[in-house]
Amino acid sequence: MRKFSKGLISLVAVSSLLGITACGGGGTSSEPAGGEKPAAETAASGDTVNVNVGVVSILTGSGAGYGEAITNGLKLANKEITEQGKVKLNLLIEDSAGKQEQALSSAQKLMNSDNVSAIIGPTLSTEMNVVGPEADMNGVPIIGTSTTAQGIPQIGDYVFRNSIPESMAIPASIDAAVKAYDVKKVAIIYGNDDVFTKSGFDTMKAVAEEKGLEITTIEEFQKGQADYNAQLTKIKGTNPDLILASALYNEGAVIMSQARKMGITAPFVGGNGFNSPEVIKIAGEAAEGLIVATPWFGDKQDEKVQAFVEKYTAEYGKAPDQFAAQAYDALYVLADAVERAGSDDRDAIRDALAETKGFKGILGEMSFDEEGDIVMDPTVLTIKDGKFQLFQ
Numbered sequence: 001m002r003k004f005s006k007g008l009i010s011l012v013a014v015s016s017l018l019g020i021t022a023c024g025g026g027g028t029s030s031e032p033a034g035g036e037k038p039a040a041e042t043a044a045s046g047d048t049v050n051v052n053v054g055v056v057s058i059l060t061g062s063g064a065g066y067g068e069a070i071t072n073g074l075k076l077a078n079k080e081i082t083e084q085g086k087v088k089l090n091l092l093i094e095d096s097a098g099k100q101e102q103a104l105s106s107a108q109k110l111m112n113s114d115n116v117s118a119i120i121g122p123t124l125s126t127e128m129n130v131v132g133p134e135a136d137m138n139g140v141p142i143i144g145t146s147t148t149a150q151g152i153p154q155i156g157d158y159v160f161r162n163s164i165p166e167s168m169a170i171p172a173s174i175d176a177a178v179k180a181y182d183v184k185k186v187a188i189i190y191g192n193d194d195v196f197t198k199s200g201f202d203t204m205k206a207v208a209e210e211k212g213l214e215i216t217t218i219e220e221f222q223k224g225q226a227d228y229n230a231q232l233t234k235i236k237g238t239n240p241d242l243i244l245a246s247a248l249y250n251e252g253a254v255i256m257s258q259a260r261k262m263g264i265t266a267p268f269v270g271g272n273g274f275n276s277p278e279v280i281k282i283a284g285e286a287a288e289g290l291i292v293a294t295p296w297f298g299d300k301q302d303e304k305v306q307a308f309v310e311k312y313t314a315e316y317g318k319a320p321d322q323f324a325a326q327a328y329d330a331l332y333v334l335a336d337a338v339e340r341a342g343s344d345d346r347d348a349i350r351d352a353l354a355e356t357k358g359f360k361g362i363l364g365e366m367s368f369d370e371e372g373d374i375v376m377d378p379t380v381l382t383i384k385d386g387k388f389q390l391f392q
């Protein structure tokens, strides 16, 4: 089924908005991963379809913990897919550094110079908001594996994601927290300069209102902020039963850490940005009790899940997180679509992707709805004894 066609943002508009020219390089060279980099032209060789797949991810700077997990997940999946021999995906990985301009120029290079048939990424919704329209306009299918803000697949017919949106994760975690802690009053804190954190805030506020919870205060912060004393003092003064925080891990972990140092004891609910072991690494004990919802649970007694955890841990010396798992599944979803398309043609791959239904991955069973969004149930987890565990 084709997705409903949405309005397109022109290349000229996006590029001039960002003050850059088309075809600019991303500042890094494509890194072949999990296979040899082929000539720019891809073709079916024998029975195996051979395609270039671009990856735009955060490899350096703030948020590189997300990108490391994502690219590890992709490389592991690609190793297996290559061994299975049904399709050959040549991953060309570009660093976005978490920046809109770099994400866009990286994607332009992949589409225009490397002739990719599809793109995986970018990492942040903030980046996808500029890369998505560009890929859509060029007719290049693009799958976000971690982009969870409202409206991402609605960017266009070629834009998909297999990450559960904030609008699905946050209601589940607030619901569980409210039941467990008899919550009547909540405080909200969110990043006001990021597409994902703003979208998470919108959902948090809407859910709190729907549930008839009193919102004691709404506090804002910016990316890279180091001191949250003003916001947390305000929150502490309103004595909430629960704190809803919409943040990426760098800021989120520091907020939790400073809150506990100030003697704030209310539990925290976070969105997808908190679903990273980086939170535990940065906040340590202060991360205990954080409540999140995610499609990924590494301790699930499921053969596929445990096989992945084992292989990933052996390969990278650490357990996979949500971001690694989502990326791993996304590449399998793409490989499946390429196999069904039977060609490196961008339109054929897009159409095959749109028809993905009941795909069985490590996140469970997954389908795309008619807009290219994921259909899946989240699990509510909490950090206990330095580890994400089921919230009961």
Ligand code: 1QQ
Pocket: 066, 123, 124, 125, 126, 146, 147, 148, 149, 196, 248, 272, 273, 274
């Ligand atoms: C987004 C997110 C972040 C947590 C990705 C790392 O969900 O930007 O949409």
